[in-house]
Amino acid sequence: MSTNQKGTTSRDVDIPASALMSNEKLRRIRIDELSDGYYEADLTGNLIIANRSLCNIFGCGDLGAISGDKYFRRMDENNMTRLREAFHFVVEEGEPVPAVECQIVRFGGDLRSVEFSVALLRGRNNEPIGFRGIVRDVTERWRAEALLSQRFDLLSVLQQVDVELNQTLALDSVLSVALNAALLLSSAEAGFIGLIERDYVRLARSVGAFTTQWMALDTGIIARVIHNQRGELVPDVTGDADYVPDIPTTRAEIAIPLISHGKIVGVLNLETTSSEHFTTQIFEFVQVLSARVASAIENARLYETLQVRLDELGTLYTQVSNLEALKTDMIRVAAHDLRSPLAIVGSYIELLSEDLAPQLDDAHRMYVDAIRQAVVRMTQMTTDILSLERMHEQRDTTLARVQLSSLLEHSINEHIGEIRQRRQEINLFIDPAVVYGDSTELYEAISNLIGNAIKYTPENGKIEAHLHPDGDQTMLEIVDTGFGIPADDQTQLFQPFYRVKTSETYAIDGTGLGLYLVKKIIERHGGKVHFRSEYGKGSTFGFCLPLAKAPENSEPTES
Numbered sequence: 001m002s003t004n005q006k007g008t009t010s011r012d013v014d015i016p017a018s019a020l021m022s023n024e025k026l027r028r029i030r031i032d033e034l035s036d037g038y039y040e041a042d043l044t045g046n047l048i049i050a051n052r053s054l055c056n057i058f059g060c061g062d063l064g065a066i067s068g069d070k071y072f073r074r075m076d077e078n079n080m081t082r083l084r085e086a087f088h089f090v091v092e093e094g095e096p097v098p099a100v101e102c103q104i105v106r107f108g109g110d111l112r113s114v115e116f117s118v119a120l121l122r123g124r125n126n127e128p129i130g131f132r133g134i135v136r137d138v139t140e141r142w143r144a145e146a147l148l149s150q151r152f153d154l155l156s157v158l159q160q161v162d163v164e165l166n167q168t169l170a171l172d173s174v175l176s177v178a179l180n181a182a183l184l185l186s187s188a189e190a191g192f193i194g195l196i197e198r199d200y201v202r203l204a205r206s207v208g209a210f211t212t213q214w215m216a217l218d219t220g221i222i223a224r225v226i227h228n229q230r231g232e233l234v235p236d237v238t239g240d241a242d243y244v245p246d247i248p249t250t251r252a253e254i255a256i257p258l259i260s261h262g263k264i265v266g267v268l269n270l271e272t273t274s275s276e277h278f279t280t281q282i283f284e285f286v287q288v289l290s291a292r293v294a295s296a297i298e299n300a301r302l303y304e305t306l307q308v309r310l311d312e313l314g315t316l317y318t319q320v321s322n323l324e325a326l327k328t329d330m331i332r333v334a335a336h337d338l339r340s341p342l343a344i345v346g347s348y349i350e351l352l353s354e355d356l357a358p359q360l361d362d363a364h365r366m367y368v369d370a371i372r373q374a375v376v377r378m379t380q381m382t383t384d385i386l387s388l389e390r391m392h393e394q395r396d397t398t399l400a401r402v403q404l405s406s407l408l409e410h411s412i413n414e415h416i417g418e419i420r421q422r423r424q425e426i427n428l429f430i431d432p433a434v435v436y437g438d439s440t441e442l443y444e445a446i447s448n449l450i451g452n453a454i455k456y457t458p459e460n461g462k463i464e465a466h467l468h469p470d471g472d473q474t475m476l477e478i479v480d481t482g483f484g485i486p487a488d489d490q491t492q493l494f495q496p497f498y499r500v501k502t503s504e505t506y507a508i509d510g511t512g513l514g515l516y517l518v519k520k521i522i523e524r525h526g527g528k529v530h531f532r533s534e535y536g537k538g539s540t541f542g543f544c545l546p547l548a549k550a551p552e553n554s555e556p557t558e559s
């Protein structure tokens with residue numbers, strides 16, 4: 001091994017004569033002018049020539065400090081082995097190797113990243129006599145690359161967090177995803193996400209030995225950050241007058257307010273044991289993360305509120321439905337149970353009025369009539385209520401071909417006593433019409449219209465019943481010369497319980513359910529109701545229904 005430690009410059013290093021070219025002086029001057037480091041080593045790897053730039057890279061004024069094998073001592077075992085392997089490879093294979101990247105400890109004590117290129121140095125007879133190469137300080141490039149790769153890593157974490165935050169609306173998951181990401185991004189040992197609740201910050205999620213769960217908003221770095229609405233990187237908490245110690249080993253801290261739509265919802269806090277640990281780059285990334293976390297927290301909270309409201313609405317809806325069902329049941333039971341006592345009262349009043357007829361004076365007869373009318377009225381009410389309930393139950397209608405003309409004639413026949421009693425005139429204009437439907441319901445609808453025409457037409461008035469085809473429909477209309485309906489009241493007809501009270505009609509009994517029932521029945525059959533009315537002149541109420549197609553087989557026809 002050659003030690004060559006005499007001189008302090010490359011020109012002073014002891015070079016074997018065989019390795020030097022004839023114009024050696026000139027060559028060495030040129031080498032010294034190189035901005036990169038240059039070396040020549042013998043076959044054992046010992047440095048025999050080096051220039052000033054190499055000396056600068058190693059941080060020594062004296063080239064003797066790195067000559068021979070001394071420069072190996074500035075590297076660790078691993079780096080030294082890799083460089084030696086490169087020398088070995090070049091000799092064995094006779095081919096160049098890629099530059100070897102090493103870390104060296106300079107004489108000043110700081111670390112440098114350097115690149116050694118290794119080429120074979122040959123003697124006069126082309127025999128290998130050593131190595132030479134350029135040594136380049138790549139510390140800055142390495143640092144830039146490391147920063148770039150760290151930035152890339154941080155960006156991927158942010159992207160991943162975005163995906164995860166978008167996947168959940170549960171506050172717990174949002175907090176846990178957010179805090180884990182912040183700890184990962186910053187390599188902090190401890191941290192928490194605090195949510196503002198009245199005058200305190202509550203530690204909603206934390207990692208680390210925090211002893212307090214509630215923080216007041218008037219002292220400490222957290223309070224300051226929230227108050228100023230600005231994130232802070234505190235490199236050394238021990239030098240911060242506002243710092244309120246919790247974890248005793250904490251040195252550096254990042255605290256960022258979580259602001260969504262201009263409103264502070266909480267704070268993200270990260271702590272580490274080594275001061276100067278958090279770089280400005282990390283701080284910036286955590287700030288970007290915080291903005292996303294804040295809006296995710298707000299979304300999750302809105303979602304929670306929405307869920308609560310929905311649950312409340314659900315409960316309310318169940319209560320209302322239960323009440324509605326109870327009301328319906330009570331009305332049905334009341335209407336149903338009233339029917340038989342009413343029938344009893346009705347039949348006894350008839351018996352009484354017949355049996356006692358000889359003894360009754362005019363006043364008694366008036367009382368009996370009043371009772372009879374009241375019974376009729378109450379019976380009509382129970383009938384309407386029960387029909388209405390039947391409509392609301394939406395039970396299956398019994399469908400068959402129905403002769404509408406027969407239903408109409410049948411209903412008029414049923415009312416003929418009343419018509420005569422009121423000395424009204426009735427005229428029929430009826431074409432045969434078959435529809436598809438439930439004959440009981442359709443009969444009820446027709447009877448309601450005829451009953452109304454009789455009821456709301458004064459004595460000696462005229463009533464007409466029309467039934468004519470109208471395209472693929474049939475149109476039924478009951479026309480009367482009755483009291484008519486004032487224009488203002490016409491918009492509300494067909495509403496349940498709506499009754500028009502004019503001077504002519506206020507004393508007429510009714511429930512206000514008849515027209516509503518007619519509308520329901522006709523619409524259930526795919527038809528439409530209509531009316532025209534002029535106050536003081538009369539009204540026309542009617543409906544259209546689709547005509548049934550000609551029977552293909554022997555379907556039953558009801559009438």
Ligand code: ADP
Nearest residue numbers: 452453456484499500510511512513514515539
């Ligand atoms: P009700 O006859 O039991 O009061 P309806 O629902 O059958 O209930 O009718 C609602 C209101 O429409 C009646 O109170 C009445 O004022 C008005 N009405 C219905 N048919 C006629 C008609 N043919 N002529 C005048 N008014 C009518």
